Amino acid sequence: DVKVTQSSRYLVKRTGEKVFLECVQDMDHENMFWYRQDPGLGLRLIYFSYDVKMKEKGDIPEGYSVSREKKERFSLILESASTNQTSMYLCASSPDRNSYEQYFGPGTRLTVT
Amino acid sequence: LAKTTQPISMDSYEGQEVNITCSHNNIATNDYITWYQQFPSQGPRFIIQGYKTKVTNEVASLFIPADRKSSTLSLPRVSLSDTAVYYCLVGPMNRDDKIIFGKGTRLHILP
Numbered sequence: 001d002v003k004v005t006q007s008s009r010y011l012v013k014r015t016g017e018k019v020f021l022e023c024v025q026d027m028d029h030e031n032m033f034w035y036r037q038d039p040g041l042g043l044r045l046i047y048f049s050y051d052v053k054m055k056e057k058g059d060i061p062e063g064y065s066v067s068r069e070k071k072e073r074f075s076l077i078l079e080s081a082s083t084n085q086t087s088m089y090l091c092a093s094s095p096d097r098n099s100y101e102q103y104f105g106p107g108t109r110l111t112v113t
Numbered sequence: 114l115a116k117t118t119q120p121i122s123m124d125s126y127e128g129q130e131v132n133i134t135c136s137h138n139n140i141a142t143n144d145y146i147t148w149y150q151q152f153p154s155q156g157p158r159f160i161i162q163g164y165k166t167k168v169t170n171e172v173a174s175l176f177i178p179a180d181r182k183s184s185t186l187s188l189p190r191v192s193l194s195d196t197a198v199y200y201c202l203v204g205p206m207n208r209d210d211k212i213i214f215g216k217g218t219r220l221h222i223l224p
Contacts, residue, residue, distance in 0.1 A: 004156075035214075043157070043214040090156045100147040100202060100212060104156025 003027070004105035006091055012111045019078040021108050023091030031094040032074035033102065034058075034066065036087040043090065049074055050097055081112045117201045122219040131188045133218050135201030138182050146177060146184045149200040151217070157200060161186070188220075196222045 007022035025032065033048040035058075045058030047066040055066050063085060067075045074093075078085055088109050092102040118136040125131045137146070145164050149157040150172075161168055163175040163184070174187040188195055200217040 040216070042216045045212070092156065100145065100162060100204065101159045102157075102212065104158065107154070107156050 004091055004093055004103050006089075006105040006108050008108050009106060010109050010111075012113065013078075013081050014113055015082060017078075017081050017112075019081045019110065019112075021076040021078075021089055021091075021110070023074045023076070023093075023105055024072050025074075025091075025093040025103070026072065027093065027095065027103070028071065029093035029095050029103075030071065031097055032068065033092040033094070034064075034074065034076045035090045035092065036060070037090055037107070038087050046076065078110075081110075083112050086110060086112045117203055117215055119199075119201050119215065119218045121216065122221065124221045124223060125191055126223050127192055128190055131191050131195070131220065131222075133186045133188075133199050133201075133220065134183055135186070135203075136183045137201075137203045140181050140203055141205065143205045144181075144203050145205070146175065146181075147202045147204075148173070148175065148186050149202070149214070149217075151198045151200065153197075157214070191220075191222050193222050193224060196220060 004025045013019050031050050034046045035043045037043045044060050046064050049055045049068045052071050065077045088107050090107045091105040094102045147162040148160050150160045151157040160172050161175045165177050168175045176185040198217040198219050200214050
């Protein structure tokens, strides 16, 4: 089974802190994605990556950056956390750039106070 | 990506067959239909994908009429553990677009 793991299930940070969310997948997938999920807004794509050291902006990249130094690891960085970044963050991976079959991690519920 | 419309919520009882319909009137010739399931406090899980007629796997069946302007996800004999949000997505396989999740259908199974 594909396994996508995220570094924390719950995280509480203060406004202005730099926050790192880590995601690791064990199936040698080339494609990885970061989403946030908010009530009433569904899932929204923040950033995605089709290869190591490659990144592309999703629908809501403002306030975020990403890093993909190794194929299995995709990190989401909040440079200066703000309260409106309080959300559920979901990482996903996919074996095929053109596939709709994505494998999601359990999510990290981030609270910024 | 073709716009989809699903009911916001549905209730059903244990043991019943549940059918969730998704409308996608402007589906394109090369679009596929994909369904995801999301349990509370978990990430979405791919459950089924199809292009036309009927697709069945161990979890669900997907029925697509000839005009492909709608599709129906069928869950046989549901249990309480099928309570989840179900998302319908429509788009081409050879795409450069991103996957877009709508608001989904919140299915609540009652005992």
